[in-house]
Amino acid sequence: MTETAPENDRETGTAFMPKFDAAGLLSAVAQDAETGEILMLAFMNAKALEATQRTGEAHFYSRSRGKLWKKGETSGNLLRVESILVDCDQDALVLKVTPAGPACHTGARSCFYRALTDDGLEPAE
Amino acid sequence: MTETAPENDRETGTAFMPKFDAAGLLSAVAQDAETGEILMLAFMNAKALEATQRTGEAHFYSRSRGKLWKKGETSGNLLRVESILVDCDQDALVLKVTPAGPACHTGARSCFYRALTDDGLEPAE
Numbered sequence: 001m002t003e004t005a006p007e008n009d010r011e012t013g014t015a016f017m018p019k020f021d022a023a024g025l026l027s028a029v030a031q032d033a034e035t036g037e038i039l040m041l042a043f044m045n046a047k048a049l050e051a052t053q054r055t056g057e058a059h060f061y062s063r064s065r066g067k068l069w070k071k072g073e074t075s076g077n078l079l080r081v082e083s084i085l086v087d088c089d090q091d092a093l094v095l096k097v098t099p100a101g102p103a104c105h106t107g108a109r110s111c112f113y114r115a116l117t118d119d120g121l122e123p124a125e
Numbered sequence: 126m127t128e129t130a131p132e133n134d135r136e137t138g139t140a141f142m143p144k145f146d147a148a149g150l151l152s153a154v155a156q157d158a159e160t161g162e163i164l165m166l167a168f169m170n171a172k173a174l175e176a177t178q179r180t181g182e183a184h185f186y187s188r189s190r191g192k193l194w195k196k197g198e199t200s201g202n203l204l205r206v207e208s209i210l211v212d213c214d215q216d217a218l219v220l221k222v223t224p225a226g227p228a229c230h231t232g233a234r235s236c237f238y239r240a241l242t243d244d245g246l247e248p249a250e
Contacts, residue, residue: 007245011231014245021188027166029154036161038210041152041217053241063146085163085237085249088229092166094237104213106136112210112219116178120132120139124210 011088018049019091023063026091030058030071030103033082033096039103040111042071044093056081058095077101136213143174144216148188151216155183155196155228158207158221164228165236167196169218181206183220202226 007013018026025043032039042060044052047068051059058079062069072078078100085094104111114121132138143151150168157164167185169177172193176184183204187194197203203225210219229236239246 014239014247016241016245027152029163029166031163038154038156038163038219041154041166041212084241086239086241086246087166087236088231088233088238092236093241094163106213108213111212111217113213114139114211116141116209116211116218120141121211122139 010090016086017090018046018086019089020046021091025061025063026093028058028060028093028095030079030095030097030099033098037110038112039079039097039099039109049093052081052095053084058097071103072100075101075105077103079103135215141211142215143171143211144214145171146216150186150188151218153183153185153218153220155204155220155222155224158223162235163237164204164222164224164234174218177206177220178209183222196228197225200226200230202228204228 008015010017020026024045028044029041030039043063045061048059048061058071058081060069060071079097081095081097083096102109113124115124133140135142145151149170152166153169154166155164168188170186173184173186183196183206185194185196204222206220206222208221227234238249240249
């Protein structure tokens with residue numbers, strides 16, 4: 001009979017056991033640590049997670065470019081990670097961040113700058 | 126020469142053109158409309174999105190069960206959708222919601238109830 005130590009229960013335990021999906025990715029949401037605004041959503045592979053933990057700056061995995069991506073490496077708009085929250089089944093993270101500038105490559109503070117209405121999209125408040 | 130009407134530019138336009146991934150899914154983050162707390166992260170296929178828009182209650186697609194899932198259908202802990210935000214490349218949504226009860230199936234208010242530290246996980250504040 002196999003027993004799982006309580007700390008290794010994925011939902012209730014204290015062991016970090018990230019559950020990467022079939023593509024080797026976790027979902028990660030960056031949220032402004034001060035205002036609570038959701039800035040962006042991206043994916044992390046094990047390498048991106050390791051680099052984020054090691055450096056304290058958000059790293060992601062770009063699905064379109066197929067490579068590790070340090071957020072703000074080119075633009076300077078880094079996301080300093082203040083804390084990381086983990087969800088019940090350990091396949092998603094919330095990064096509480098302090099942004100060095102606009103989080104979106106369009107220059108918007110957040111990538112979520114439009115609201116969905118019955119008539120399409122309009123600027124979010 | 127093909128021209129794209131300005132409203133159909135995915136990043137700057139007013140047309141909703143959701144960009145489903147290879148599995149036919151968008152990422153969706155549920156955020157408490159009042160407190161700003163991130164409650165959960167899940168996925169939506171076209172059907173889940175349609176059902177969410179039609180009913181005003183959050184529906185998702187369960188990757189593990191491979192089917193449409195009305196959040197709270199069993200527990201009663203529905204998420205009433207107050208507004209939906211769309212990101213720059215239209216592959217992720219933020220649902221601003223009013224939760225009818227704990228959003229997490231564990232009974233926690235949010236699925237993100239643990240913080241990642243150097244020593245593993247600990248209860249989030």
